[in-house]
Amino acid sequence: xxxxxxxxxxxxxxxxxxxxxxxxxxxxxxxxxxxxxxxxxxxxxxxxxxxxxxxxxxxxxxxxxxxxxxxxxxxxxxxxxxxxxxxxxxxxxxxxxxxxxxxxxxxxxxxxxxxxxxxxxxxxxxxxxxxxxxxxxxxxxxxxxxxxxxxxxxxxxxxxxxxxxxxxxxxxxxxxxxxxxxxxxxxxxxxxxxxxxxxxxxxxxxxxxxxxxxxxxxxxxxxxxxxxxxxxxxxxxxxxxxxxxxxxxxxxxxxxxxxxxxxxxxxxxxxxxxxxxxxxxxxxxxxxxxxxxxxxxxxxxxxxxxxxxxxxxxxxxxxxxxxxxxxxxxxxxxxxxxxxxxxxxxxxxxxxxxxxxxxxxxxxxxxxxxxxxxxxxxxxxxxxxxxxxxxxxxxxxxxxxxxxxxxxxxxxxxxxx
Amino acid sequence: xxxxxxxxxxxxxxxxxxxxxxxxxxxxxxxxxxxxxxxxxxxxxxxxxxxxxxxxxxxxxxxxxxxxxxxxxxxxxxxxxxxxxxxxxxxxxxxxxxxxxxxxxxxxxxxxxxxxxxxxxxxxxxxxxxxxxxxxxxxxxxxxxxxxxxxxxxxxxxxxxxxxxxxxxxxxxxxxxxxxxxxxxxxxxxxxxxxxxxxxxxxxxxxxxxxxxxxxxxxxxxxxxxxxxxxxxxxxxxxxxxxxxxxxxxxxxxxxxxxxxxxxxxxxxxxxxxxxxxxxxxxxxxxxxxxxxxxxxxxxxxxxxxxxxxxxxxxxxxxxxxxxxxxxxxxxxxxxxxxxxxxxxxxxxxxxxxxxxxxxxxxxxxxxxxxxxxxxxxxxxxxxxxxxxxxxxxxxxxxxxxxxxxxxxxxxxxxxx
Numbered sequence: 074x075x076x077x078x079x080x081x082x083x084x085x086x087x088x089x090x091x092x093x094x095x096x097x098x099x100x101x102x103x104x105x106x107x108x109x110x111x112x113x114x115x116x117x118x119x120x121x122x123x124x125x126x127x128x129x130x131x132x133x134x135x136x137x138x139x140x141x142x143x144x145x146x147x148x149x150x151x152x153x154x155x156x157x158x159x160x161x162x163x164x165x166x167x168x169x170x171x172x173x174x175x176x177x178x179x180x181x182x183x184x185x186x187x188x189x190x191x192x193x194x195x196x197x198x199x200x201x202x203x204x205x206x207x208x209x210x211x212x213x214x215x216x217x218x219x220x221x222x223x224x225x226x227x228x229x230x231x232x233x234x235x236x237x238x239x240x241x242x243x244x245x246x247x248x249x250x251x252x253x254x255x256x257x258x259x260x261x262x263x264x265x266x267x268x269x270x271x272x273x274x275x276x277x278x279x280x281x282x283x284x285x286x287x288x289x290x291x292x293x294x295x296x297x298x299x300x301x302x303x304x305x306x307x308x309x310x311x312x313x314x315x316x317x318x319x320x321x322x323x324x325x326x327x328x329x330x331x332x333x334x335x336x337x338x339x340x341x342x343x344x345x346x347x348x349x350x351x352x353x354x355x356x357x358x359x360x361x362x363x364x365x366x367x368x369x370x371x372x373x374x375x376x377x378x379x380x381x382x383x384x385x386x387x388x389x390x391x392x393x394x395x396x397x398x399x400x401x402x403x404x405x406x407x408x409x410x411x412x413x414x415x416x417x418x419x420x421x422x423x424x425x426x427x428x429x430x431x432x433x434x435x436x437x438x439x440x441x442x443x444x445x446x447x448x449x450x451x452x453x454x455x456x457x458x459x460x461x462x463x464x465x466x467x468x469x470x471x472x473x474x475x476x477x478x479x480x481x482x483x484x485x486x487x488x489x490x
Numbered sequence: 491x492x493x494x495x496x497x498x499x500x501x502x503x504x505x506x507x508x509x510x511x512x513x514x515x516x517x518x519x520x521x522x523x524x525x526x527x528x529x530x531x532x533x534x535x536x537x538x539x540x541x542x543x544x545x546x547x548x549x550x551x552x553x554x555x556x557x558x559x560x561x562x563x564x565x566x567x568x569x570x571x572x573x574x575x576x577x578x579x580x581x582x583x584x585x586x587x588x589x590x591x592x593x594x595x596x597x598x599x600x601x602x603x604x605x606x607x608x609x610x611x612x613x614x615x616x617x618x619x620x621x622x623x624x625x626x627x628x629x630x631x632x633x634x635x636x637x638x639x640x641x642x643x644x645x646x647x648x649x650x651x652x653x654x655x656x657x658x659x660x661x662x663x664x665x666x667x668x669x670x671x672x673x674x675x676x677x678x679x680x681x682x683x684x685x686x687x688x689x690x691x692x693x694x695x696x697x698x699x700x701x702x703x704x705x706x707x708x709x710x711x712x713x714x715x716x717x718x719x720x721x722x723x724x725x726x727x728x729x730x731x732x733x734x735x736x737x738x739x740x741x742x743x744x745x746x747x748x749x750x751x752x753x754x755x756x757x758x759x760x761x762x763x764x765x766x767x768x769x770x771x772x773x774x775x776x777x778x779x780x781x782x783x784x785x786x787x788x789x790x791x792x793x794x795x796x797x798x799x800x801x802x803x804x805x806x807x808x809x810x811x812x813x814x815x816x817x818x819x820x821x822x823x824x825x826x827x828x829x830x831x832x833x834x835x836x837x838x839x840x841x842x843x844x845x846x847x848x849x850x851x852x853x854x855x856x857x858x859x860x861x862x863x864x865x866x867x868x869x870x871x872x873x874x875x876x877x878x879x880x881x882x883x884x885x886x887x888x889x890x891x892x893x894x895x896x897x898x899x900x901x902x903x904x905x906x907x
């Protein structure tokens with residue numbers, strides 16, 4: 074059994090408002106083990122509404138709609154649902170009493186226009202609304218149960234939680250739980266990661282494993298449905314073990330953890346400090362470090378050295394190096410990292426240079442070419458890469474690359490002491 | 491003729507990700523006078539996809555889909571569209587050449603898996619993708635034109651703008667225009683702005699004027715529909731004039747212009763340079779400056795001085811000042827700005843200190859309390875503010891506050907010479 078979510082309103086199809094109800098309802102249903110197969114959004118148009126409910130009631134076991142229950146002329150859900158089951162609309166006195174009482178409480182006269190909100194398709198059941206005037210509608214049509222809720226997110230959510238959720242459980246529609254585990258990796262592209270996990274990302278597997286990419290971070294989502302949480306986690310564990318075994322140090326964190334969170338924790342554990350010297354990332358790397366609450370315990374500070382003069386004065390990069398190799402080079406990047414470490418007294422320093430674009434500097438320095446260096450007491454390491462993406466993406470991905478170089482170094486230090 | 495937008499992906503129906511593509515596409519189509527009647531979202535399921543495209547191609551004159559064009563096993567759009575028109579998938583050598591070239595440019599081997607992205611339903615036309623590996627698909631089925639684009643918003647948007655928009659105009663599908671003019675302000679809250687514009691933001695006005703807030707930037711959107719662009723702009727002009735007259739220097743830019751873009755232009759015009767010394771904003775201010783293409787012409791560099799030691803060594807802030815007033819103070823912020831200007835030789839320097847949270851430092855220094863200073867040759871100015879918001883919001887809003895202080899100063903200099 075799958076559910077369908079229908080959102081009603083011309084303000085949604087026109088793009089004027091963003092529909093967030095569908096996502097919220099999908100998350101609630103997933104948590105109850107009810108998978109959602111479709112979201113449908115329709116304008117305030119009678120025929121389009123009728124067709125959408127007709128299609129949904131044939132393919133879905135449960136339809137949850139929001140919108141179209143207000144008192145105005147463009148609110149059509151009541152009439153559409155009556156037509157769908159070929160029943161008349163009937164007046165429901167208790168609902169009308171509640172609506173009138175709602176207005177009285179607020180010292181306002183109840184407009185006659187609101188009376189339409191007390192009409193329901195014959196055979197349907199009102200869903201109480203504690204925080205607004207529009208009651209919802211619960212009924213059965215063809216293959217499916219239908220719940221119509223108001224479009225106002227606050228009312229929709231409280232009615233789902235106070236009434237609809239219980240009804241779905243009573244009917245036995247809730248099928249255990251659906252739990253997601255997210256594993257975050259950095260260092261390889263989406264298709265290269267999939268190649269390593271081809272067997273477990275196959276469609277139809279249980280648990281299902283999906284791959285998503287977000288600005289060079291590739292995440293594996295393990296989705297398990299089971300009768301209860303413990304059983305779901307029992308399904309997740311072996312899949313997670315395989316992913317961790319095959320991907321090794323590419324895995325940096327889980328759920329909403331970002332590279333800077335993990336690096337901060339590792340620095341905390343090692344009792345070490347870090348500073349930054351940025352050219353291409355222009356403050357983006359510093360801002361990632363300082364995004365973490367309590368960053369000041371580990372992050373001492375940084376330099377954004379955009380010009381050669383500032384590279385020399387702030388970091389002590391030798392003029393000869395800049396002349397010989399150019400500002401975007403392995404040599405200068407290493408000198409920046411070393412100068413930054415010396416001048417701040419940090420245990421580690423990261424430096425970045427490169428070409429953010431738009432446009433390249435030379436055939437050897439195309440747009441997206443970057444250098445990252447890490448310096449520590451008695452040593453240094455540098456890497457280069459060629460990104461594809463716009464200026465902001467090149468900056469953000471290079472900052473991630475720098476964080477990842479530090480992470481891998483800290484891992485090695487932790488292992489070998 | 492109405493259009494339908496189809497979004498494909500289990501991450502959408504499960505509620506894991508929020509679909510924003512449908513809204514963006516609806517706005518673009520509205521601007522071309524093409525009304526959207528339906529948004530449909532489906533999981534990565536072959537039958538559900540086929541049914542959705544079948545329904546859409548019968549009721550809509552134009553179908554724009556996004557998602558399902560990647561190289562992995564759960565990407566089904568190609569196969570679905572071939573089945574929809576009962577045609578085989580055919581290999582398209584030029585598309586494959588482009589994909590391979592894309593990987594070669596990045597010095598990476600092209601995975602065989604990506605070859606599926608060069609297959610198209612027989613008779614369909616590839617839509618070029620300048621920023622990713624997946625070409626789109628353009629074809630006709632039943633009543634309607636179908637465009638399938640990748641789900642990645644950046645790729646989807648650039649393909650719409652670079653290719654699809656022109657095609658829709660050539661086919662005569664665009665009917666009149668809906669034009670939006672966005673005016674961006676900084677310095678007052680949403681309700682304070684609305685109070686100044688109560689008459690022109692009333693619902694039902696033509697043109698319609700809406701207010702939106704995005705991280706302390708308040709924007710006015712003037713929306714005018716007309717037969718052609720000239721007529722729409724004629725409606726917009728008087729509303730824009732009223733807004734500019736009433737809001738004065740609160741207005742900093744239009745459309746997608748951000749504070750750093752405007753400040754960069756002003757510095758460019760004045761032939762002046764800027765450097766930054768950040769504590770609370772921790773690199774966010776620098777990253778805003780360096781986000782602008784060509785930033786290096788005006789932005790010399792910056793310091794992220796998180797500890798007192800680095801404030802002293804990198805910026806020359808006197809130890810006595812730090813002791814007497816504390817790091818988060820007007821006095822230290824001014825000293826940071828002056829030290830930064832001296833050491834970089836920039837015409838202007840901006841400095842920030844404060845409490846990003848979570849948690850405050852003392853009753854006088856609660857979470858969100860910030861100081862910003864601007865230094866120039868022969869002068870300096872400082873401001874303080876108390877933000878409400880989380881750590882990242884406090885950082886980002888303080889960076890905007892700093893940019894705005896510089897903007898107002900540059901305005902004054904330009905006026906008084």
